[in-house]
Amino acid sequence: MFEFSLNKSSGPAAPRLGEIVTARGVVPTPAFMPVGTYGTVKTLTPEELRAMGAGIILSNMYHLYLRPGVEAVAQLGGLHRFMHWDGPILTDSGGFQVFSLAPFRKVSDAGVTFRSHLDGSSHFLDPEKVVALQEALGVDLMICLDECPGYPAPEDEVRRAAARTLEWARRSRAARKNPEAALFPVVQGGMLPELRREQAQALRELNFDGYALGGLSVGEDKELTWEMVAATTPELPQDKPRYLMGVGTPEDLVAGVALGVDMFDCVLPTRNARNGMAFTNGGRVVIKNAAYALDPGPLDDACDCYTCRNYSRGYLRHLYVSREILAFRLLTFHNLYYYLDLMVKMRQAIAADRFAAFRREFHQNRLNGGKASG
Template sequence: MFRIISQDKKTEARTGEIATTHGKILTPAFMPVATMGAAKTLSSEELEEMDYKLILANAFHLYLKPGLKIIKKFGGLHNFMNWNQGLLTDSGGYQIFSLKNTKVTEEGVNFRSSLDGSSHFFSPEVSIKVQEILGADIIMAFDECLGYPVECKRAKESMERSMRWAIRSKKAHRNNKQFLFGIVQGSTDKDLRRTSLERLEEIGFPGYGIGSLSIGEPEEMMFEIVDSLIPLMPENKPRYLMGLGKPSQLLEMIKKGVDLFDSSFPTRIARNGSCLTHQGKIIIRDSKFKNDTAPIDENCSCPVCRNYTRAYIRHLFNVGEVLALRLASYHNLFYLNHLTKEARKAIAENNFSSFYSLTKEALKG
């Protein structure tokens, strides 16, 4: 499933390849979030145009709407959304535990739909079944997700339950064409994280996610937890840090040896008028761009930067044109994909340390 192609000699950064039934994914790679089966404001064709090979969809939301019956009728989510590349679905755990009035037992979670108030039940077995019907190439074990901060006792109880649910997730997994990843939990406690990883390795998964980070804890704390985990993680399996999408953080985690990332960050900030550039984030609504004839990023080759000016995009935002959201979202996702491509190139050329330093410095603006 996964092979390492090159390893940087000065850092833990590495390039690799994940082979799926829908093609090969070069790592490190960032995944756009297509929660409901689409990256906000963008089409599947546009994501392919940007050269994305792997995107993330949400099992929980798609289970609620349009529902499994409809997606099953189309032969899976790939066909339903006309996506011909790799697809990863998360288990729904994070979304379910974000809801109010959930009832958690050893069996699973009872909750009410945020759409119509109807009652539902998710368990490791239900989550795996849902993800198998969706037909993703990579699926995730069902786990309990905590916020930050959390007491040590609660973190331990949650981690232990997630490990028991990981065993059940694996037992429920039947489709050998789908790769089931385990998820490391344990909040901000390094010992709990280490124990979680050891348990997951005993169960045996082809890849590992690192969950419940980038949820409000200090950035340095997140870095320290990843630093404590990476040396213990199998070298021959992909490492996926869930929910991370800021350029400077991606660079840091690539340097530490992480392979996969996802986040709604680039499209979320785009809808608020924030654009990612090689010199850091800019607020395109700012009055200083009123007469600016430059593109969003003069070092970017995306269609948005080739064809439109900052002044024009600012105007679109100020008059409420939907096109503004599309252009900013397209650019931000193109930028992040380009960033990971450049990182892979630097690693392959054993030049990542220099690339990392120069890029981080430039991002400061």
């Protein structure tokens, strides 16, 4: 079961409020999906994710396919059972990983042959197999295999990849066997707004459950990212969710929501936590800085997460420089809470018709280091 209800919208590329309804739970949108690439959101248990308000998580078909293998996950009860998460799961098809991680790959209209970045073994994936593998994992939202051109890339290459991605979306749709799991195609088109519009229109005709925007945040300037998103969202059906893949600083989430994006994922809150960086209402905090050695204050004055309620910056710095595992857990806890709370605040602002004011305050707080509450 998969349904999307759009509860509020003020235009084709404007902030929206909605709800994704699946058999495993209802997710209010705009939503952020914590990333659990290998079937775990690093350092946290599913109970901890739930407690901080996560409603849906993302995992990665490519990584699970290579290790431990989709068959192994299926034998152990499917991905939800395997990782003990009973909420909705979206899996990325692995298109991006094949193009960014595999040491060797050869793409044809048939599919993609590549070598594993783990052990050099050779593999072949095509759109049909990628749908079948995600169905075998038992996930709630599946993504079609796509071809993600590099950046910058010659225009003919970008056009060829977009045409192939469109054809692969058709094949994925035909290959689908489980109507319970939603299927999203990926809108590609490089940095060519006209091509992105065409792709979105063609995919719209195919009537998918939702639409992903891919091939962005691959090294281009931010203005270009948003120009591409702004070119795409008005061409997509209003009553289907839009998912912007892998783009996600806090500033990006706010900019994406402003253009009518409903779903986000990004490794930044979890990865940066493990590198000692916290996202706060006042901007970024690098916890190892000596300035925090005797700081009794919380990571973020405006945050009421478990970490901020109980621990000082001085203690977190001590844990981090001592390479204590708790440092990674506490920083991950805060960063994800911050992201999920940011989504809550944006949804509240949209509901109250004050998103523009929220956005101004968000940026003002960062300029003031979080001291002015606005």
